[in-house]
């Protein structure tokens with residue numbers, strides 16, 4: 001490089017550094033302080049100048065530059081991220097008395113009747129995330145997932161302007177994990193839905209779904225177009241540095257370091273003040289710029305939080321007071337019977353559309369025949385529909401039949417709900433489950449409805465993750481007999497797809513490309529996607545790591561399968577049955593022929609696992625994980641986990657309130673571990 005160009009680079013580097021500092025500062029003033037110092041136009045001018053410099057001198061471009069919020073090339077999939085500190089959930093209170101009980105429980109545990117200081121804040125209706133900073137630079141963004149493992153969405157979170165790419169000020173720990181909610185303010189939601197409608201696309205149902213959908217984009221350039229925000233609400237991992245002794249002071253630090261925190265956050269003393277806060281917020285709720293579904297209360301003092309600890313998967317020192325589930329009344333028009341992937345028949349209520357909890361509801365699940373009987377439901381009834389949070393709407397109750405309805409019964413207008421005796425989709429015989437609760441179609445893949453559901457499952461996010469292959473398209477493809485099995489997806493051509501309803505040729509090409517991309521998959525994804533009964537994501541992973549290849553799994557008999565952690569006789573039988581079915585084997589052969597690849601992985605010899613041959617029992621409540629999760633982790637280390645203590649038990653893990661199993665273990669002199677010792681063991685053997 002000549003002296004002249006060296007000089008130009010040096011000057012550009014100084015100017016770029018100044019611009020970055022200015023832009024970060026203005027971002028901070030705008031989002032954290034809610035006090036913009038320059039106009040949007042002036043901000044854009046500074047940003048464009050920085051973009052120009054970075055284009056001229058690409059070496060100046062860094063990941064934490066404010067120019068990097070436009071998104072980057074699409075990812076093939078989101079990688080898994082293990083949370084260093086589990087992302088727990090919150091216990092709920094549904095009325096004032098439950099809130100008062102919460103304070104009483106705390107006082108009893110603390111053995112102190114003094115009023116407690118709580119920090120209150122609205123519970124935003126969005127998506128929980130974890131952001132990891134190393135030396136003040138954002139290095140990772142992840143979803144909550146199951147609380148232990150989430151998805152790496154770093155490229156997407158980088159596009160959100162209220163998330164600092166680099167922390168402001170000083171004093172932050174060198175390793176800092178900040179947790180909070182990513183949400184779409186109501187105005188942003190209206191705007192993106194107006195754009196979607198203008199493009200002839202389906203609008204999002206509510207801001208929460210829109211935020212979740214925006215974060216789930218593999219192409220972060222799409223996320224960058226969504227006006228998402230992130231509000232910080234707590235810390236996860238923090239290593240090094242000094243943190244304050246209270247939650248409220250920590251939140252002030254987060255604000256000073258550049259995060260948006262909720263401006264309605266407040267510390268109050270005693271639970272009656274929390275009740276008043278709730279009433280005030282319930283009044284403010286309709287006018288807020290964002291959706292909230294409750295209020296979160298946290299004990300302010302970290303010392304008290306530590307003393308109180310955790311129960312099950314929630315901290316004892318926090319609670320969410322939920323706003324009541326929203327209800328509305330409407331009429332039951334009809335009941336249809338849906339056939340699921342495994343043939344289970346579910347009654348679904350078709351309702352006169354009604355607006356409840358922010359969405360228009362026209363369907364509600366009725367679960368099974370028992371539920372229909374419990375409700376005493378008849379066609380034509382006036383019913384109350386309840387929608388809480390994001391769960392599927394339910395019919396809460398039937399409204400009393402007034403004179404009109406009694407006349408309707410007399411006139412035979414209110415009709416009984418008659419359950420089918422043959423499959424409504426294929427006419428095959430129906431069978432009842434052993435406990436009589438579930439009706440199931442015996443048609444297997446002969447049944448068109450089961451075939452559709454099997455293909456939807458295969459294309460779903462945790463399986464082959466075929467972007468753009470939605471349920472409606474699959475229904476059309478099966479109905480038009482363009483596909484019969486999952487293997488047929490890979491032979492679809494753009495011309496065939498273009499003929500489907502509402503499928504432009506560009507969308508058809510994109511879909512063919514997405515299907516082609518999904519050909520490179522993994523053994524666990526394929527196994528999950530095949531839809532073997534009772535083989536969920538975790539079991540699919542365990543089977544994959546145990547056998548290493550599909551071939552070895554196909555050859556396994558029930559006894560070999562039982563050696564896999566987490567696999568009991570029921571799962572083993574379903575797996576064996578699946579691979580002894582010729583139709584299934586030919587689908588697998590066709591997938592291979594169509595170029596679908598699932599490389600073998602290193603099989604783990606379970607006999608060499610650290611807890612191989614040991615028998616463990618879990619009892620009591622664990623604070624940091626559910627018993628199911630502890631069981632899965634112990635099984636992954638080779639242990640067999642059983643339900644009762646005997647002379648054969650190697651070790652008992654005793655959580656809180658352990659009872660008779662602990663007594664028996666002691667009498668048999670079985671080794672007992674508490675939760676802390678279990679965690680040490682799990683970490684040491686991970």
Ligand code: I6G
Nearest residue numbers: 088089090121123233234296318
């Ligand atoms: O899910 C949550 C929403 C809001 C939270 C939360 C929160 O604070 C305002 N805080 C914690 C500690 C947890 N979940 C576990």
